[in-house]
Amino acid sequence: xxxxxxxNGDTAxxxxxxxxxxxxxxxxxxxxxxxxxxxxxxxxxxxxxxxRLFRSASMLEIDVPLGKAELKELLVSLLKKVESSVNFVYxxxxxxxxxxxxxxxxNPKTNLWVTIKPFTMPDLRQKIxxxxxxxxxxxxxxxxxxxxxxxxxxxxxxxxxxxKEAVFHRAERVTxxxxxxxxxxxxSVLRTAPADNFILAGITRAHILQCCPVLGIKAEEKAFxxxxxxxxxxxxxxGTTSFCTAADHINGIPVGGRDPGxxxxxxxxxxxxxxxxxx
Ligand code: PDD
Numbered sequence: 004x005x006x007x008x009x010x011n012g013d014t015a016x017x018x019x020x021x022x023x024x025x026x027x028x029x030x031x032x033x034x035x036x037x038x039x040x041x042x043x044x045x046x047x048x049x050x051x052x053x054x055r056l057f058r059s060a061s062m063l064e065i066d067v068p069l070g071k072a073e074l075k076e077l078l079v080s081l082l083k084k085v086e087s088s089v090n091f092v093y094x095x096x097x098x099x100x101x102x103x104x105x106x107x108x109x110n111p112k113t114n115l116w117v118t119i120k121p122f123t124m125p126d127l128r129q130k131i132x133x134x135x136x137x138x139x140x141x142x143x144x145x146x147x148x149x150x151x152x153x154x155x156x157x158x159x160x161x162x163x164x165x166x167k168e169a170v171f172h173r174a175e176r177v178t179x180x181x182x183x184x185x186x187x188x189x190x191s192v193l194r195t196a197p198a199d200n201f202i203l204a205g206i207t208r209a210h211i212l213q214c215c216p217v218l219g220i221k222a223e224e225k226a227f228x229x230x231x232x233x234x235x236x237x238x239x240x241x242g243t244t245s246f247c248t249a250a251d252h253i254n255g256i257p258v259g260g261r262d263p264g265x266x267x268x269x270x271x272x273x274x275x276x277x278x279x280x281x282x
Contacts, residue, residue, distance in 0.1 A: 035065060
């Protein structure tokens with residue numbers, strides 16, 4: 004198989020899959036998801052992704068129909084069905100299938116969706132352009148839900164502006180990006196927004212925070228402002244697919260580029276971790 008679609012036990016190429024219209028993902032985006040990378044049959048940071056999925060599901064009272072070990076086994080077995088050695092692995096749980104009615108259905112039976120598709124590793128030497136967008140999202144950004152419309156709108160705005168990502172801000176405070184977290188380096192200190200309800204606690208963000216003591220970098224989980232970002236030594240985003248990618252322009256204004264050595268140490272740490280753990 005080139006790509007894989009899985010729905011409650013059925014598998015096929017994703018374009019050949021059919022799912023029930025009454026799946027609550029279709030009516031309400033009523034579900035939670037995870038996205039991970041895999042190489043050589045190993046799903047990177049799978050434990051972290053599974054734990055976050057269980058946390059998200061529990062916050063929305065979505066029942067997880069299988070145990071953590073069972074889910075891991077299933078994902079790894081599905082990975083064996085695709086040809087490519089480097090893949091994007093996505094899975095979501097939705098609150099069952101029922102006629103459209105807002106409140107939870109009686110005894111909902113959770114649906115499990117999985118898709119796996121080939122992935123090309125990013126070139127981390129390539130810098131990206133960002134734009135800023137007002138963060139109009141709800142107050143549950145810590146839950147990895149399927150409700151991503153403001154993220155979709157912001158991402159499209161970035162694309163139209165020739166940028167790679169949109170940076171959300173609430174007034175002066177920078178929160179995160181449409182599908183990644185954002186961090187700055189200033190005077191050799193790493194600053195990242197606290198893991199509160201305004202951001203998704205990214206797994207790549209957690210890995211960056213873990214690498215700081217190892218690399219002798221002081222890290223602060225403290226909100227920063229647009230001005231802090233525009234005047235930082237380096238500005239970079241992080242996420243499962245972007246790893247740790249630096250920006251060179253925000254809203255067309257040059258930013259960062261003043262601490263390339265420290266930035267590269269963090270990038271190398273993340274890539275090494277990925278390569279070592281997916282052999
Ligand atoms: N997005 N913030 C948001 C809003 C995200 O959607 C993501 C990930 C992140 C970074 O999280 P992590 O390091 O765990 O990937 C932060 C995924 C990749 C997606 O939606 O495809």
